[in-house]
Amino acid sequence: MRALLGIDIGTSGTKTIAINPAGEVLAQASAAYPCHHPKPLWSEQDPEDWWRAVVETVRGAVKKAGLKPADVAGIGLSGQMHGSVFLDREGQVVRPAILWNDQRTAAECEEIESLAGGRKRLVKMVSNPALTGFTAPKILWLRNNEPKNFERTATVLLPKDDVRRRLTGELATEVSDASGTLLLDVAQRKWSAPLLGKLGLDADLLPRCYESEEVTGTLTRDAAQKLGLTTDCVVVGGAGDCAAGAIGNGVVMPGIVSTSLGTSGVVFVYSDTPETDPEGRLHTFCHAVRGKWHMMGVTLSAAGSLQWFADALAKDLSREKDVFARLVEEAEATPPGADGLFFLPYLTGERTPHADPLARGAFVGLTPAHTRGHMVRAVLEGVTYSLRDCLDIIREMGVSVRQIRATGGGAKSPAWRQMQADVLAARVSAMQADEGPAMGVALLAAVGCGEYKSIREACDAVVRTADGLKPDAKRRKHYDRAMPVYRQLYPSLKNSFAAIAELSTPAKRR
Numbered sequence: 001m002r003a004l005l006g007i008d009i010g011t012s013g014t015k016t017i018a019i020n021p022a023g024e025v026l027a028q029a030s031a032a033y034p035c036h037h038p039k040p041l042w043s044e045q046d047p048e049d050w051w052r053a054v055v056e057t058v059r060g061a062v063k064k065a066g067l068k069p070a071d072v073a074g075i076g077l078s079g080q081m082h083g084s085v086f087l088d089r090e091g092q093v094v095r096p097a098i099l100w101n102d103q104r105t106a107a108e109c110e111e112i113e114s115l116a117g118g119r120k121r122l123v124k125m126v127s128n129p130a131l132t133g134f135t136a137p138k139i140l141w142l143r144n145n146e147p148k149n150f151e152r153t154a155t156v157l158l159p160k161d162d163v164r165r166r167l168t169g170e171l172a173t174e175v176s177d178a179s180g181t182l183l184l185d186v187a188q189r190k191w192s193a194p195l196l197g198k199l200g201l202d203a204d205l206l207p208r209c210y211e212s213e214e215v216t217g218t219l220t221r222d223a224a225q226k227l228g229l230t231t232d233c234v235v236v237g238g239a240g241d242c243a244a245g246a247i248g249n250g251v252v253m254p255g256i257v258s259t260s261l262g263t264s265g266v267v268f269v270y271s272d273t274p275e276t277d278p279e280g281r282l283h284t285f286c287h288a289v290r291g292k293w294h295m296m297g298v299t300l301s302a303a304g305s306l307q308w309f310a311d312a313l314a315k316d317l318s319r320e321k322d323v324f325a326r327l328v329e330e331a332e333a334t335p336p337g338a339d340g341l342f343f344l345p346y347l348t349g350e351r352t353p354h355a356d357p358l359a360r361g362a363f364v365g366l367t368p369a370h371t372r373g374h375m376v377r378a379v380l381e382g383v384t385y386s387l388r389d390c391l392d393i394i395r396e397m398g399v400s401v402r403q404i405r406a407t408g409g410g411a412k413s414p415a416w417r418q419m420q421a422d423v424l425a426a427r428v429s430a431m432q433a434d435e436g437p438a439m440g441v442a443l444l445a446a447v448g449c450g451e452y453k454s455i456r457e458a459c460d461a462v463v464r465t466a467d468g469l470k471p472d473a474k475r476r477k478h479y480d481r482a483m484p485v486y487r488q489l490y491p492s493l494k495n496s497f498a499a500i501a502e503l504s505t506p507a508k509r510r
């Protein structure tokens with residue numbers, strides 16, 4: 001039987017799926033790993049953990065699907081975007097990888113804008129402003145703060161591309177993930193030599209950049225042995241998790257928007273041309289579809305806020321089979337608006353619409369009448385308001401939104417999907433096979449292996465929506481009234497967040 005694998009190296013864990021060429025899921029396996037926060041604002045992972053999880057989940061999925069080694073024709077890679085893996089000439093990891101939700105690089109973002117000749121010039125070169133989560137500021141941070149490690153660094157790779165290196169021995173990336181480095185000329189789909197020059201970075205630091213469905217190599221003998229596959233198995237470019245999730249959702253044409261509730265929250269829209277938001281609130285990146293682009297708004301702590309709530313305030317539920325479903329049930333027992341309680345989901349700072357590494361989470365409006373259920377409801381609503389902030393910017397740019405396709409761990413909850421329909425004021429569908437980014441890159445592998453002529457053809461053949469939830473008129477009215485109140489909270493608290501950050505910085509680092 002011919003099969004394809006999709007591997008998604010997420011923030012909370014790695015998920016691998018095996019599909020047949022018709023897109024039917026044969027098996028899936030996942031493995032979790034930790035995220036380390038050695039200092040306030042820092043977020044790091046060990047690339048060895050990703051590799052261990054990849055080996056474990058590929059072996060697991062292949063075994064569950066009953067595949068023979070030679071059945072697996074191709075692999076697509078997806079992963080958390082923007083993270084930096086610093087490697088020396090021997091291919092040794094120089095220090096832990098710095099992740100997308102790490103906020104240490106505010107000074108480097110200013111440095112980049114200044115070296116680029118201002119924000120406008122920067123956006124002209126790479127279609128995006130400098131944001132703390134992106135990769136280029138992390139490289140400058142290493143140069144400014146760990147000069148010995150910078151001297152040792154010969155190559156910088158994104159998370160999924162470090163896995164590619166271990167699979168194929170090739171140093172390569174592809175356009176969708178490369179867009180999030182801030183070093184890609186997004187309009188031309190190639191590294192920006194002018195920006196690299198202005199930043200004083202050597203172009204050799206970066207790997208070769210492919211289109212997403214192109215074959216970037218085959219498994220090395222060692223990798224084939226570790227995974228239980230053959231050296232004929234090809235590895236295609238793949239995609240950053242946002243573009244990969246959009247392919248898995250069939251967002252490959254105008255008018256369809258996808259929302260993702262993973263650790264982060266993403267509102268993603270397809271574009272035929274590389275449009276930019278004049279205020280820089282949305283990211284403009286290459287789509288994983290050749291010659292196409294996308295825009296997206298990203299809220300950093302979406303389902304991550306619910307995860308935090310479960311860890312910090314619901315330990316008593318830790319033995320439950322699905323602690324999140326239990327918490328959502330508690331929320332459902334309270335009314336829309338949580339009796340006046342609001343939550344700002346900025347636990348790890350924010351990107352869209354407020355690019356502010358110092359923003360923090362907050363409950364506002366607590367009274368003695370509020371229960372844990374109200375607090376969970378406020379968390380779910382706060383995260384969904386944040387998605388609406390992203391969607392309204394997309395609407396402001398004149399994009400018509402015919403349909404929303406919801407994905408990510410949070411979209412497993414029908415109640416949270418209904419809340420999306422009510423708050424976003426649009427019809428929201430789940431996917432029949434909600435395998436997220438792993439499905440997207442398995443389809444890219446199918447295209448790379450010649451099973452389909454194009455990604456559009458693969459999506460048309462495979463991707464199907466499930467239920468379509470309509471907004472409830474009464475709840476929608478309530479949320480339309482609550483939204484302006486939510487929007488007042490960040491501006492009111494902004495200066496306090498900066499003061500809090502100052503207070504929590506140890507004196508010797510000030």
Ligand SMILES: Nc1ncnc2c1ncn2[C@@H]1O[C@H](COP(=O)(O)OP(=O)(O)O)[C@@H](O)[C@H]1O
Pocket residue numbers: 010011012013261262263264303304306307322324325328408409410411412413416
């Ligand atoms: N049944 C559920 N109801 C609501 N939220 C859920 C449910 N199951 C998982 N989640 C949320 O989804 C998150 C995991 O989402 P996922 O897309 O796997 O994240 P990532 O890709 O960042 O690793 C969990 O932390 C949790 O907040």
Ligand SMILES: O=C(CO)[C@@H](O)[C@H](O)COP(=O)(O)O
Pocket residue numbers: 010011012079080081082100101133180241242262263264265266298
């Ligand atoms: O920073 C972004 C996109 O710009 C995030 O979407 C990361 O790519 C992490 O994704 P999840 O682990 O939340 O899926």
